[in-house]
Amino acid sequence: MNVCQHFCDQLSDYLDGETRDDECRLIEEHLKECPPCEEIFRSLQKTVVICGKGVSDEIPDSVRQRLRAFLREHCGKD
Amino acid sequence: MNSERTEDSRIITEVLGGNFDAFEQLVEKYQGRIFRHLRKMVWDNQQVEDLLQETFLNAYKGLKGFSGASSFSTWLFRIATNNALMFLRKKRPQSVEYDDEMRTGEETPYAPASPEYLATPQSILLSREGRRKIEEAIDELPVLYRMTIVLRDVEGFSLKELAEIMDCSVGAVKSRLHRARNAVRESLISYYADRLTPADEKMGQRV
Numbered sequence: 005m006n007v008c009q010h011f012c013d014q015l016s017d018y019l020d021g022e023t024r025d026d027e028c029r030l031i032e033e034h035l036k037e038c039p040p041c042e043e044i045f046r047s048l049q050k051t052v053v054i055c056g057k058g059v060s061d062e063i064p065d066s067v068r069q070r071l072r073a074f075l076r077e078h079c080g081k082d
Numbered sequence: 083m084n085s086e087r088t089e090d091s092r093i094i095t096e097v098l099g100g101n102f103d104a105f106e107q108l109v110e111k112y113q114g115r116i117f118r119h120l121r122k123m124v125w126d127n128q129q130v131e132d133l134l135q136e137t138f139l140n141a142y143k144g145l146k147g148f149s150g151a152s153s154f155s156t157w158l159f160r161i162a163t164n165n166a167l168m169f170l171r172k173k174r175p176q177s178v179e180y181d182d183e184m185r186t187g188e189e190t191p192y193a194p195a196s197p198e199y200l201a202t203p204q205s206i207l208l209s210r211e212g213r214r215k216i217e218e219a220i221d222e223l224p225v226l227y228r229m230t231i232v233l234r235d236v237e238g239f240s241l242k243e244l245a246e247i248m249d250c251s252v253g254a255v256k257s258r259l260h261r262a263r264n265a266v267r268e269s270l271i272s273y274y275a276d277r278l279t280p281a282d283e284k285m286g287q288r289v
Contacts, residue, residue: 009191009192012191012192013260016256016259016260016263016264017256017260020234020241020256020259022241022256040194040195043194043195043200044192044194044195046195046200047195047196047199047200047267047271048263048264048267050199050200050207051263051266051267051270052235052263054204054207054208054212054216054270055216055220055231055235055236055263055266056235056236056238057204057208058207058208058212058213058216058217059118059122059213059216059217059220059232059236060118060213061114061115061117061118062114063113063114063117063118067117067131067134068113070131070135071109071113071131071134071135071138072106072109074135074139075105075106075109075135075138075139075142076102078139079102079105079139079142079143
């Protein structure tokens with residue numbers, strides 16, 4: 005299964021809306037015609053979406069409390 | 083985003099007027115995201131906590147110098163990033179100095195997308211195990227790439243903001259992002275191709 009390097013090199017920029025209009029059209033036309041590249045694109049898109057949702061920003065309560073105490077102690081002094 | 087910026091500006095004005103409680107509002111708002119960013123850069127829990135405290139202390143002390151040219155979040159993430167990079171350069175210089183560790187191979191740069199990965203539902207990809215795998219895939223990247231994918235795809239900063247936070251060109255951001263996303267993609271493809279069975283898929287749909 006071969007993919008087309010030139011198009012795949014642009015897919016990350018394409019996802020970020022960083023490709024020019026004429027390049028977008030070429031990429032979109034190519035993705036319609038080339039199943040391996042279209043699958044690469046879908047897998048990249050899927051990866052970007054799940055990375056966005058998959059890394060927790062939970063902060064342990066103990067860390068939160070020590071941060072608050074630290075700042076109260078150090079910020080009032082200047 | 084603009085209303086967030088307006089709200090932050092209002093709080094900053096209060097802090098500069100001597101209201102420390104207002105600063106605590108900013109801490110409350112951003113501590114989770116800064117903690118996540120530092121955790122993905124540095125890993126070591128104690129160091130992450132020290133850097134978190136240092137970042138907010140630096141922000142408090144430097145707030146008078148905040149011009150508002152960028153958003154407060156961009157400015158704050160830049161402080162956190164600089165602190166973490168300074169720590170890494172001192173303690174683990176080899177992890178930061180080489181930016182070309184991920185040169186894409188010439189022959190097979192793109193692993194084909196496996197049907198297993200494409201068919202895996204989000205309920206599995208974002209299950210506890212799935213999230214652990216996403217974190218691992220990101221953690222396998224060199225630090226500059228790790229930062230880039232986290233700041234863009236997790237934190238949602240624009241490429242221009244990333245360039246500002248990381249003090250590099252937009253071109254460098256794009257290049258790192260491209261490589262980082264593909265490396266994570268390949269890592270996840272390989273993982274799900276090896277493990278997913280139809281039974282897993284059914285279980286995932288019930289979650």
